[in-house]
Amino acid sequence: PLPGQCLVKNVCCIGAGYVGGPTAAMIALQNPQIMVTVVDKDPARIRKWNTKHLPIHEPGLHDIIRIVRDGSRESPFINERMHFASRNHEPLSIPARSPNLIFSTEVSRSISEADVILIAVNTPTKRRGLGAGSATDVTALEAVSREVAIHAKAGAIIVEKSTVPCRTADTIKTILHAHRPDVDFEILSNPEFLAEGTAMKDLLLPDRVIIGSSPTASGKRSAAALSSVYESWIPRSRIVTMNTWSAELSKLVANAILAQRISSINSISAICEATGADIDEVATGIGLDPRIGSKFLGAGVGFGGSCFKKDILSLTYLAESLGLPEVGDYWQQVLDINEWQRERFTRRIVRSFNGTLVGKKLTILGYAFKKDTQDTRESPSLECIKFLLEEVPSEIAIYDPCCNPATVTEELRRSIGAHVLKENGGPMEVYEDAYRACEGSHGVVIMTDADEFKTSPTPSLSKTTRETAIQDPRPFPHPEPTESEIFALQRYLSGTLAAH
Numbered sequence: 001p002l003p004g005q006c007l008v009k010n011v012c013c014i015g016a017g018y019v020g021g022p023t024a025a026m027i028a029l030q031n032p033q034i035m036v037t038v039v040d041k042d043p044a045r046i047r048k049w050n051t052k053h054l055p056i057h058e059p060g061l062h063d064i065i066r067i068v069r070d071g072s073r074e075s076p077f078i079n080e081r082m083h084f085a086s087r088n089h090e091p092l093s094i095p096a097r098s099p100n101l102i103f104s105t106e107v108s109r110s111i112s113e114a115d116v117i118l119i120a121v122n123t124p125t126k127r128r129g130l131g132a133g134s135a136t137d138v139t140a141l142e143a144v145s146r147e148v149a150i151h152a153k154a155g156a157i158i159v160e161k162s163t164v165p166c167r168t169a170d171t172i173k174t175i176l177h178a179h180r181p182d183v184d185f186e187i188l189s190n191p192e193f194l195a196e197g198t199a200m201k202d203l204l205l206p207d208r209v210i211i212g213s214s215p216t217a218s219g220k221r222s223a224a225a226l227s228s229v230y231e232s233w234i235p236r237s238r239i240v241t242m243n244t245w246s247a248e249l250s251k252l253v254a255n256a257i258l259a260q261r262i263s264s265i266n267s268i269s270a271i272c273e274a275t276g277a278d279i280d281e282v283a284t285g286i287g288l289d290p291r292i293g294s295k296f297l298g299a300g301v302g303f304g305g306s307c308f309k310k311d312i313l314s315l316t317y318l319a320e321s322l323g324l325p326e327v328g329d330y331w332q333q334v335l336d337i338n339e340w341q342r343e344r345f346t347r348r349i350v351r352s353f354n355g356t357l358v359g360k361k362l363t364i365l366g367y368a369f370k371k372d373t374q375d376t377r378e379s380p381s382l383e384c385i386k387f388l389l390e391e392v393p394s395e396i397a398i399y400d401p402c403c404n405p406a407t408v409t410e411e412l413r414r415s416i417g418a419h420v421l422k423e424n425g426g427p428m429e430v431y432e433d434a435y436r437a438c439e440g441s442h443g444v445v446i447m448t449d450a451d452e453f454k455t456s457p458t459p460s461l462s463k464t465t466r467e468t469a470i471q472d473p474r475p476f477p478h479p480e481p482t483e484s485e486i487f488a489l490q491r492y493l494s495g496t497l498a499a500h
């Protein structure tokens, strides 16, 4: 395409999840001339996308959806936040436009109309059979490939947005070929690097967009067509083209290396606790080296979320199936340290109550896997709660600013059992506000760095007993706090944190 010329008129995104929904919304926002349809086999999810109560929480998403789905011209997020975020500091104006984003369950029809088909379905860790526990479950991807094979028009470009094992494009190609041997579809790899909680900002201002294609002329043409969709708002210099396998692998490696940094700093936090060195000071000391950089060096309770663990498992499985067990072992260590750190943290909570939680109320602030999302997949909180329950506390109160209490209650019922819920005589209760969750609590465990936790629990906590222990999962300055240290931690919450 000529510079500034977008050849794509119709995009279908299959999978209306954390990646599909926000990505489609940003493509629609930046390309008013493209009709974007997001389809999903889950009618309940699609119904939610068509209401005010979107199925996922992301800062700014709601405003953007109102523009592209409903034709609204008011956007506090675009005008106030993106204005500051945009690199040229120009406010983004919203000219009159027709809605160009649709959420639908009509999968086959949307596929048949599309020039570009984005596959953004889930690719979890395989649970059963060969490779269970580490291989990637590509069932959804295969099912979608079959639908695409049957319904896509000749010349449609198929794009892997999902995170997939290296060489998955071959699998898709085989499926397409089995159904449509007469058509030679191009399959691109365009992995998504957004992080939950900052998805819209990440999509608006990505560090890079990777497009992997086959080296043929047709592969390069397809990559250029997809690139033209992104060039509406992303400088060409940030769009990196490469071969398909490199693009697929880049995504797994990016997540593995981010997770590795967390495990690295967490392993050092244990040395700090034993020696009197301060992990925050060490992180500052090393992060100033531009070869290291300061990001992802916050020691804490370890990583959670749906991606890091699954992608490392996928990488270790890949290494092992390629006959490279040493490489697999190396990355497995990142996961082992993560689990060890989480256990260390929960043990420390029990130790700070002289080894027993009997008769104690604990409050868990933060249930999602991090701040600004309601996603609870692989949440460190849930793992800690399971561990703490073994110590028979009288109550575990949970509060998260983004999570719906009924949904969390349901999840606890599913993952631990109905018997742990207060309504059935168990210790667990999910609260709608932090104050009530903290009332009368003997210990407050802050699991995420949600802004609200820096201030709001303070007033009610300062009224609680002297015993209140504040466990902040980030630096662990005191391996075994004594009574006075626990008290000092309480002052820390009512003083330092309140001042933020």
Ligand code: NAD
Residues within 6 Å of the ligand: 014, 015, 016, 017, 018, 019, 020, 039, 040, 041, 042, 045, 107, 120, 121, 122, 123, 140, 141, 143, 144, 161, 162, 163, 164, 192, 193, 194, 195, 196, 306, 307
């Ligand atoms: P998700 O579970 O939120 O969404 C996937 C959606 O696909 C679901 O709504 C599901 O119903 C739908 N789906 C599954 N099979 C389908 C089918 N046959 N037809 C139609 N719809 C179908 O998952 P997600 O978090 O959006 O992740 C999607 C992919 O993106 C994964 O591969 C993930 O690793 C990758 N990824 C996720 C993130 C993240 O932060 N969540 C970031 C980057 C990449």
